[in-house]
Amino acid sequence: MESIIFLSFLVGISLVAYLLGVRDQKTSERILLTRLKKNFGEAPKRNYKSDDLDHIAGYFKNHKADYQIDDTTWNDLNMDGVFARMNYCLSATGEEYLYHMLRTPLTDDDFEDLEKKVSFFQKDEDARIGLQLLFSKIGRNIRYSIYDYIDYLEDAAKFSNKEHYLMLILMALSICICFVNFTVGFLALVVLVVINLIRYFAVKGDIEPYLASYRYILRVIRSVSFFEKITYPELGEDIKKLKKAASGLKGFTKGSYILMSQSRMNSGGNPAELILDYIRIATHIDLIKFNQMYKEISLHRDDLDEILTITGRIEAYISVACFRESYKGNFCIPSFEGETYDAKELIHPLIENAVANDISTKEGILITGSNASGKSTFLKTCAINTVLAQTIHTVLGKEYRAPLYEVYSSMALKDDIFEGDSYYIVEIKSIKRILDAAAISKHKVLCFVDEVLRGTNTIERIAASTEILKTFVTCNVTCFAATHDIELTTLLSDYLGIYHFEGNVSERDVHFDYKIKPGPATNRNAIKLLGVLGYDENIVDKAQALADKFLKDGTWS
Numbered sequence: 001m002e003s004i005i006f007l008s009f010l011v012g013i014s015l016v017a018y019l020l021g022v023r024d025q026k027t028s029e030r031i032l033l034t035r036l037k038k039n040f041g042e043a044p045k046r047n048y049k050s051d052d053l054d055h056i057a058g059y060f061k062n063h064k065a066d067y068q069i070d071d072t073t074w075n076d077l078n079m080d081g082v083f084a085r086m087n088y089c090l091s092a093t094g095e096e097y098l099y100h101m102l103r104t105p106l107t108d109d110d111f112e113d114l115e116k117k118v119s120f121f122q123k124d125e126d127a128r129i130g131l132q133l134l135f136s137k138i139g140r141n142i143r144y145s146i147y148d149y150i151d152y153l154e155d156a157a158k159f160s161n162k163e164h165y166l167m168l169i170l171m172a173l174s175i176c177i178c179f180v181n182f183t184v185g186f187l188a189l190v191v192l193v194v195i196n197l198i199r200y201f202a203v204k205g206d207i208e209p210y211l212a213s214y215r216y217i218l219r220v221i222r223s224v225s226f227f228e229k230i231t232y233p234e235l236g237e238d239i240k241k242l243k244k245a246a247s248g249l250k251g252f253t254k255g256s257y258i259l260m261s262q263s264r265m266n267s268g269g270n271p272a273e274l275i276l277d278y279i280r281i282a283t284h285i286d287l288i289k290f291n292q293m294y295k296e297i298s299l300h301r302d303d304l305d306e307i308l309t310i311t312g313r314i315e316a317y318i319s320v321a322c323f324r325e326s327y328k329g330n331f332c333i334p335s336f337e338g339e340t341y342d343a344k345e346l347i348h349p350l351i352e353n354a355v356a357n358d359i360s361t362k363e364g365i366l367i368t369g370s371n372a373s374g375k376s377t378f379l380k381t382c383a384i385n386t387v388l389a390q391t392i393h394t395v396l397g398k399e400y401r402a403p404l405y406e407v408y409s410s411m412a413l414k415d416d417i418f419e420g421d422s423y424y425i426v427e428i429k430s431i432k433r434i435l436d437a438a439a440i441s442k443h444k445v446l447c448f449v450d451e452v453l454r455g456t457n458t459i460e461r462i463a464a465s466t467e468i469l470k471t472f473v474t475c476n477v478t479c480f481a482a483t484h485d486i487e488l489t490t491l492l493s494d495y496l497g498i499y500h501f502e503g504n505v506s507e508r509d510v511h512f513d514y515k516i517k518p519g520p521a522t523n524r525n526a527i528k529l530l531g532v533l534g535y536d537e538n539i540v541d542k543a544q545a546l547a548d549k550f551l552k553d554g555t556w557s
Helices: 002-039 071-076 081-086 092-103 113-125 126-138 146-154 163-178 182-227 231-248 272-285 286-301 301-326 375-391 425-439 456-473 487-491 526-534 537-553
Strands: 341-346 357-361 366-369 400-401 406-410 444-450 476-483 497-501 503-504 510-512
Touching: 002 126, 002 163, 071 081, 071 092, 071 375, 071 406, 081 375, 092 301, 092 375, 092 487, 113 126, 113 231, 113 301, 126 182, 126 301, 126 375, 146 301, 146 537, 163 182, 163 286, 182 231, 182 272, 182 286, 182 301, 272 286, 286 301, 341 375, 357 366, 357 375, 366 375, 366 456, 366 487, 366 503, 375 400, 375 406, 375 476, 406 425, 425 444, 425 456, 456 476, 456 487, 497 537, 510 526, 526 537
Parallel strands: 366 476, 366 497, 406 444, 444 476
Antiparallel strands: 341 357, 341 400, 503 510
């Protein structure tokens, strides 16, 4: 009677725990549903921890294309920040695909599928939110990419079941011997169980790092059953492909509970789980299942890749829809035609209340102006919007018409202490890579160079900059460059459009309107800024007198 009461008590506790878990899950879903509805059209509110995006490049690294944004350009433009601004994804799969999209601009005008689905998600709230709830169940609580784990597993030849099967056969034989000679058979069984126990905890440590990835793969595969219930025509072809790919991975999911039980080796007093733990230790059935699942992943990697690609792409498109809504009235669909870069009211995605600017050029432009006047920001605004145009088919501006480009930049460079390169060496290597890319590219190249060759002396800088920028034009490279060297505007006036930014400096303040204007800069404000920032008047006046004398007679004496 006491045993029945005790078992009933355990069953009651388990039932209560289950019901509380269901309640908490429903509560979380309601909170998320409310947040998704309320925040549509707003910027993401996510605060990133240091390791939140450790997995982010996994899909990108495993899906190389002929042209992708290189690391220098990506870092110059702070594309990590741009990614964070448009990342509305709730699963790691969606995040990885969105990152891949941003690093892989298309060089052909093939955005029909994207436009069809992004427009659908913008308009159909039920479809968008329903899928977002589904992606939230897949989740993003994974530190490394699935592709990283698969790569590691491919080198893991030690994950074999031969030893485990041999031990099971020997244990079965020892049990049979018990019927002939109980003492010998039993002792053999005990020895084999002890050996298995020791081996279990040695091997268990090797597979633990992969279990988080297995759990994530299972969530992604099982999500296909939810996608199968979706009847939206816009997703019909995707769902057919998902079903086909998932059928090839049934061997991975079948019997996975043996390995993937949430209470594995932590049964918390649950009698059934406690018994199962002892069986696992004695027989290695969970290790055997791990190796079987590994084999299935190895054999059906293409099916897994198909599922990750389709689900990731769908969520990335939802993210693009949310991003567009957050800039409603301030974005346009790009047009890829002609030979001219023609854009109106472009704005920077990471600057609040950004000043909009227009630009129209075929060969490229050279911008002059004082520090902090907006030159670098304008270059980045144009570069980022070109990348957005050719990746998410969205431009933050009123109009964008241009060819399809390969985009490169040379802007936020630093000395390379590991290679022993000075700033100037880093600069010329960076610009050389653009010329090399243009020489072999089948597409037009668009490049952005900030403060051309700032790392060397004035005379050689002006001479080298002139010839490099001329070469860009003759090599069919559209170059947007910024410089402090006003002399370049005269030397290159026949090759590039000349523009400038300027500011008004008074005795106590400096004001910039951040609007691009045609022609070279007409005033110099660097010395005046010393006074605004509190430098001694004697320093400011003498510096100005020295500069005025040089401008008058060309000498520094």
